[in-house]
Amino acid sequence: NAGVTQTPKFQVLKTGQSMTLQCAQDMNHNSMYWYRQDPGMGLRLIYYSASEGTTDKGEVPNGYNVSRLNKREFSLRLESAAPSQTSVYFCASTKSGRASGNEQFFGPGTRLTVL
Amino acid sequence: AQSVAQPEDQVNVAEGNPLTVKCTYSVSGNPYLFWYVQYPNRGLQFLLKYITGDNLVKGSYGFEAEFNKSQTSFHLKKPSALVSDSALYFCAVRSSKSTFGDGTTLTVKP
Numbered sequence: 379n380a381g382v383t384q385t386p387k388f389q390v391l392k393t394g395q396s397m398t399l400q401c402a403q404d405m406n407h408n409s410m411y412w413y414r415q416d417p418g419m420g421l422r423l424i425y426y427s428a429s430e431g432t433t434d435k436g437e438v439p440n441g442y443n444v445s446r447l448n449k450r451e452f453s454l455r456l457e458s459a460a461p462s463q464t465s466v467y468f469c470a471s472t473k474s475g476r477a478s479g480n481e482q483f484f485g486p487g488t489r490l491t492v493l
Numbered sequence: 494a495q496s497v498a499q500p501e502d503q504v505n506v507a508e509g510n511p512l513t514v515k516c517t518y519s520v521s522g523n524p525y526l527f528w529y530v531q532y533p534n535r536g537l538q539f540l541l542k543y544i545t546g547d548n549l550v551k552g553s554y555g556f557e558a559e560f561n562k563s564q565t566s567f568h569l570k571k572p573s574a575l576v577s578d579s580a581l582y583f584c585a586v587r588s589s590k591s592t593f594g595d596g597t598t599l600t601v602k603p
Contacts, residue, residue, distance in 0.1 A: 382536070411591075418502075420583065420595040421537075468536055477589050479525045479544040484536035 380404055382485035384469050390491045391459045399454040399488050401469030409472045410452040411482065412436075412444060414465040421468065427452055428475050459492045466490070495520045497586050499594035506574045507602055514569040514597045516584030525587040526567040528558055530580045531596075537583060543567060554578070574601045 382403045391397055403410065408429045413421040423436030425444040433444050441463060443455045452471075456463060466489050470482040496519045506512045518524060525544055529537040541552025543560045551557045558569045567584060579601045584594040 418595055420497075420593040423591070470537075477587065479542065479587070481527060481539040481542055482529075482537070482591070484529075484538070486536045487534075 382469055382471055382483050384467075384485035384488050386488060387486065388489050390493065391456075392493050393460060395459050396455070396457050397459065397490075398456075399467055399469075399490075400451070401453065401485060402451045403469075403471040403483070404450065405471060405473075405483065406449070407471035407473050407483070408449070409475050410446065411470040411472075412442075412452070412454045413468045413470065414438065415468060415487075416465050424454065424467075459490075461492045464490060464492045495586060495588055495590065495592045497584050497592050497594040499582075499584055499597045501597050502595075503598045503600065505600045505602065508576055509573050512571050512574040512578070512599065512601070514582050514584075514599060516567045516569065516594060518565050518567065518584070518586040520586050520588045522588050526558075526560060527585040527587065528552065528556070528567075528569050529583045529585065529593075531583065532580050540569070540582075574599075576601050576603055 385400045410427045412424040422438050427433045427446040430449045445453050466487045468487050469485040472480040472482050498517045527542045528540040531537045541550050543550050548560045556571050581596050583596050
């Protein structure tokens with residue numbers, strides 16, 4: 379099992395450019411998440427998908443969109459990147475919902491710099 | 494509102510000494526509590542969790558944590574620290590949603 383995989387590992391964008399971060403899990407998990415990690419701020423939830431076909435906003439959704447393509451894949455799109463979106467982005471998955479006792483499995487992260 | 498506090502940004506211990514990384518939480522209802530570890534340039538890895546039952550839970554790599562309902566705390570402990578335990582540690586609480594603390598950097602010196 380590869381677990382949770384993310385592509386790309388690194389990306390540099392110019393302000394206004396767009397890009398999609400890809401995430402896939404092979405654990406047959408129902409729920410998937412996108413977080414951003416900034417120094418001294420822990421992890422902040424951007425979007426959440428309880429199951430295939432559903433998505434919900436998290437704490438910091440502005441400037442992002444998501445697609446739950448199927449049970450395995452959950453992508454994050456930046457339509458017009460801004461310097462404030464410079465961060466490390468993590469995808470995670472759990473067997474069941476965000477209120478459950480299941481632990482989250484994290485991908486290795488995407489380090490994004492917006493100039 | 495749900496919240497998690499990790500009051501120490503940094504914890505330094507000598508190898509072989511016991512370590513404690515502190516976590517307190519605020520949530521309505523009965524929470525699920527988690528500890529995760531993050532090594533440089535890696536994603537978070539699950540260490541242990543408290544769901545119900547025994548207040549002392551044991552996890553990976555010799556770590557354990559004690560759930561204290563009256564003090565709303567879930568401190569991470571290890572009897573004898575290793576240099577390889579040096580990493581960033583996150584406490585998380587889950588009720589209707591997950592909330593992570595800001596993280597504590599643990600440095601274990603030889």
